[in-house]
Amino acid sequence: MKLTEAKQQFISNWGAFGTHWGINRTMAQIHALLLVSPDPMTQDDIMEELNISRGNTNMNIRELINWGLVDRVLLSGERKEFFTAEKDIWKVVTQIVKERKKRELEPMLQLLDKLENVEGDKKDKHVKTFVDTVSSIRKLGRQADKTLDRMIRAEESWFVGSLIKIFK
Amino acid sequence: MKLTEAKQQFISNWGAFGTHWGINRTMAQIHALLLVSPDPMTQDDIMEELNISRGNTNMNIRELINWGLVDRVLLSGERKEFFTAEKDIWKVVTQIVKERKKRELEPMLQLLDKLENVEGDKKDKHVKTFVDTVSSIRKLGRQADKTLDRMIRAEESWFVGSLIKIFK
DNA sequence: CCGAATTTTCAAAATATACTGAAAGATAGA
DNA sequence: TCTATCTTTCAGTATATTTTGAAAATTCGG
Numbered sequence: 048m049k050l051t052e053a054k055q056q057f058i059s060n061w062g063a064f065g066t067h068w069g070i071n072r073t074m075a076q077i078h079a080l081l082l083v084s085p086d087p088m089t090q091d092d093i094m095e096e097l098n099i100s101r102g103n104t105n106m107n108i109r110e111l112i113n114w115g116l117v118d119r120v121l122l123s124g125e126r127k128e129f130f131t132a133e134k135d136i137w138k139v140v141t142q143i144v145k146e147r148k149k150r151e152l153e154p155m156l157q158l159l160d161k162l163e164n165v166e167g168d169k170k171d172k173h174v175k176t177f178v179d180t181v182s183s184i185r186k187l188g189r190q191a192d193k194t195l196d197r198m199i200r201a202e203e204s205w206f207v208g209s210l211i212k213i214f215k
Numbered sequence: 216m217k218l219t220e221a222k223q224q225f226i227s228n229w230g231a232f233g234t235h236w237g238i239n240r241t242m243a244q245i246h247a248l249l250l251v252s253p254d255p256m257t258q259d260d261i262m263e264e265l266n267i268s269r270g271n272t273n274m275n276i277r278e279l280i281n282w283g284l285v286d287r288v289l290l291s292g293e294r295k296e297f298f299t300a301e302k303d304i305w306k307v308v309t310q311i312v313k314e315r316k317k318r319e320l321e322p323m324l325q326l327l328d329k330l331e332n333v334e335g336d337k338k339d340k341h342v343k344t345f346v347d348t349v350s351s352i353r354k355l356g357r358q359a360d361k362t363l364d365r366m367i368r369a370e371e372s373w374f375v376g377s378l379i380k381i382f383k
Numbered sequence: 384c385c386g387a388a389t390t391t392t393c394a395a396a397a398t399a400t401a402c403t404g405a406a407a408g409a410t411a412g413a
Numbered sequence: 414t415c416t417a418t419c420t421t422t423c424a425g426t427a428t429a430t431t432t433t434g435a436a437a438a439t440t441c442g443g
Contacts, residue, residue, distance in 0.1 A: 128420080137355065165218055167218050176251055183303075270432070270434065295390095
């Protein structure tokens with residue numbers, strides 16, 4: 048397979064993959080493109096390569112920057128802004144975990160804390176089932192939260208341990 | 216907070232949470248409802264509780280059954296079908312991991328294997344960056360795949376280890 | 384086998400999400 | 414400061430996804 052075709056397949060599949068995880072197709076595709084591009088690219092480069100509008104490109108680059116996955120780069124002598132993606136996949140994963148934890152897991156845990164204190168008689172099976180379920184989700188969530196913190200700090204844990212051997 | 220209100224908040228937030236992870240709102244809400252319901256429910260119960268149509272209810276229940284998160288239950292003397300959700304959260308998580316691995320991770324790994332064999336001169340920096348990126352994603356993915364297998368088998372690993380202490 | 388009860392299907396409608404492109408805003412060199 | 418270049422915004426449009434509801438299919442007791 049030729050590079051051009053391989054690149055297209057990678058980008059298109061990465062986009063589809065992203066949509067299964069609540070990430071919009073274009074954002075995932077821009078990320079994929081930058082991941083496999085050796086040099087920083089401009090908005091116009093990206094627009095052209097992916098056949099998308101200026102507005103769309105701009106919006107999704109910004110979002111990628113917010114997620115900490117893409118950086119703005121200024122090349123001396125160039126007026127335009129260039130963009131580049133972090134290539135160390137372990138860092139990419141860590142960054143995504145960090146953000147999703149903050150945006151989704153933590154608010155969910157706060158909610159569960161609140162819901163666990165529902166009024167009512169624990170002998171009522173409806174109350175009991177509700178409290179038990181919420182409580183077990185909360186516990187699992189808290190545990191995951193702690194573990195992910197450890198992973199982010201990249202100091203211990205099996206996952207980091209086994210992966211660090213491969214990547215560092 | 217009263218049970219009714221708590222239940223509603225749980226269901227509605229679980230639905231919103233799901234959408235961030237590529238799961239449709241209704242499916243997540245039905246799951247949430249069944250999770251906190253002590254007894255099996257019929258389609259009509261669910262329709263009424265969540266104010267959704269028969270078709271929608273039916274389709275999403277089926278999908279939850281496909282995911283292995285909900286079971287059809289036949290109560291003796293009852294013509295209607297009843298539905299119930301697995302309440303053991305660890306089993307729920309394992310089941311979701313198992314399915315997503317099969318549906319998303321494995322196909323992605325197959326693609327990456329193929330793409331890593333792109334033609335071309337490795338000294339060309341475009342080829343090199345492509346191959347390096349694909350290769351590092353593939354390696355991380357393979358590692359994750361193995362680890363998740365272990366987690367599914369629930370026989371070892373930090374995560375299981377630390378969680379099993381809490382849940383079993 | 385009949386027919387009422389129940390479940391499933393799916394085309395059409397509703398809703399939610401993403402994308403475009405032109406205009407406004409910002410920036411930097413002359 | 415002025416102007417050409419580049420970036421950002423956002424209302425309108427397009428696309429994708431979800432939901433409805435009525436009709437078709439299935440099921441089960443008699």
